[in-house]
Amino acid sequence: MSDFGFHLAFWALAAMTLGGASMILISRNLIHAVIWLVMSMLGIAGLYLTLSADFIAVVQVLIYVGAISVLMLFAIMLTPRAERDNSQTKISAPAGLVVLLVMIATMWVAVDTDWGPVRDGALTEQARLIGESLIKHYILPFEIGAVLLTAALVGAIALARQDEEDGPVHAASLQAELDGETSIDPADVIDPPLASEPSDGGTTS
Amino acid sequence: MTIGLEHYLALGALLFCIGFFIALSKKNAVGVLIGVELMLNAVNLTLVAFSRFGSAEVALSTQVFVVFIIAVAAAEVAVGLALALVVYRNRQTISVDRTTLLKG
Numbered sequence: 001m002s003d004f005g006f007h008l009a010f011w012a013l014a015a016m017t018l019g020g021a022s023m024i025l026i027s028r029n030l031i032h033a034v035i036w037l038v039m040s041m042l043g044i045a046g047l048y049l050t051l052s053a054d055f056i057a058v059v060q061v062l063i064y065v066g067a068i069s070v071l072m073l074f075a076i077m078l079t080p081r082a083e084r085d086n087s088q089t090k091i092s093a094p095a096g097l098v099v100l101l102v103m104i105a106t107m108w109v110a111v112d113t114d115w116g117p118v119r120d121g122a123l124t125e126q127a128r129l130i131g132e133s134l135i136k137h138y139i140l141p142f143e144i145g146a147v148l149l150t151a152a153l154v155g156a157i158a159l160a161r162q163d164e165e166d167g168p169v170h171a172a173s174l175q176a177e178l179d180g181e182t183s184i185d186p187a188d189v190i191d192p193p194l195a196s197e198p199s200d201g202g203t204t205s
Numbered sequence: 206m207t208i209g210l211e212h213y214l215a216l217g218a219l220l221f222c223i224g225f226f227i228a229l230s231k232k233n234a235v236g237v238l239i240g241v242e243l244m245l246n247a248v249n250l251t252l253v254a255f256s257r258f259g260s261a262e263v264a265l266s267t268q269v270f271v272v273f274i275i276a277v278a279a280a281e282v283a284v285g286l287a288l289a290l291v292v293y294r295n296r297q298t299i300s301v302d303r304t305t306l307l308k309g
Contacts, residue, residue, distance in 0.1 A: 003207075010208045014216050021223040021243055030233055037239050040220075044246050051213070051257040056249075056271050063275055068242065068282050075235055075286040079293040082300070083233065089302055092230035099229065103222040110214035118210055118258050129265055130272060138269055145276050152280035159287035 009050050017043030030076055030086045038069045052122030055130060213254035221247035234289045234299040238282055245278045 020040030024033045041064040048057035076084075123129060134142050224243025231237050249271045256267035289299045296304055 007208060010212065014212075017216070018219060018223070021220055021227075024236075024239060024243070025223065025227055030235060033236060033239060037242065040243065041246065044220075044250055047213070047216070047250060048253055050208075051253050053253045053256060053268060053271075056253055056268060059272065059275060060246075060249075063279055064242070064246070068279065071282060071286055072235055072239065075289055078290055079299055082293055082298050085233075086236055087232050088230040089232050092226075095226060095229035099222050099226040102225060103218065106218035106221065107215055110218050111211050115210055115258075116260065119261060120258065121261070121264075122257055123264055123268070126268065130268055133265055133269055134272070141273060145273055149276060149280050152284050156283040156287035159284070160290045 006050065009046070013043045013046040013050065016040070017047065024086075028086055030084050031073065033086050034069055034072045034076065037072070038065055041065050041069070053126065055126040210254055210258040213258075214251060217247045217251035217254065220250065232300050232302055234292065234301055235286070237301060238285050238289075241285075242278065242282065245274060249274055 017040050020036045020038075020043060023036040024040070027033050027036060041060065045057045045060040045065070048054075048060060221244050224240045224247060226240070227243060228237050228240030231240060252267045252271050252274075256264050256271075259267070292304055293299050296306075298304065
């Protein structure tokens with residue numbers, strides 16, 4: 001009975017994961033694609049649970065389902081004039097061929113290789129074990145990961161900061177202060193090339 | 206028939222290939238990032254399967270590796286989406302077919 005439940009859980013979660021991933025491929029709307037990504041990630045979290053990796057499952061739900069999907073929805077909604085459609089590029093036919101070759105190779109390796117003696121044991125107290133090995137054995141990668149996350153978040157904020165309206169004006173007024181002028185007309189310093197540049201098909205307004 | 210290591214490895218391989226195809230073929234930059242995330246998740250699934258079914262000495266190190274991969278993926282998606290926003294601000298599009306400024 002328990003074996004039947006495990007089978008049912010594995011096949012249902014596998015169908016959920018692969019179905020969500022396939023729906024990303026065929027859904028026409030980008031926001032729907034992100035919602036299907038959330039479903040696929042939830043399926044993977046359930047598969048971690050069937051593998052007795054409870055800590056990883058919780059981290060998966062927190063980071064992928066909670067944070068990354070919301071970040072992607074923000075990015076889609078902050079680009080309102082970009083295309084919403086989720087269509088394929090012209091290279092999708094050769095890309096499909098390459099992917100088919102990769103799929104055949106990886107499936108063949110996964111099924112055909114002798115993976116040695118199969119152990120069927122799960123770790124207990126995973127959070128404690130992972131935490132201890134992070135600060136004992138993997139302390140240098142842990143610190144490097146911390147620096148990487150800090151640098152990436154500072155870089156993301158610096159890139160995404162909205163300063164195009166007041167940026168040139170602010171720089172120009174600073175320059176004017178340095179030059180001894182008292183006031184400057186904002187209309188003179190906003191440089192027009194970005195607005196007048198033809199964006200080859202993009203919707204400019 | 207019991208569910209063993211090969212089932213999870215095959216599932217991870219299939220998921221990796223779907224993510225690979227999405228990353229190669231989507232027009233929208235956010236779609237490409239979704240494909241990359243799927244590929245990283247497939248690799249994580251494979252690692253956790255080895256943690257459960259592989260030899261005992263890799264049971265812990267694979268899970269630590271998964272934690273590192275998730276951290277790097279979070280950093281990657283944050284920077285990637287910020288780059289998409291900057292491209293949108295300058296070009297009014299995030300389609301990878303239309304950002305052809307370097308094409309000459």
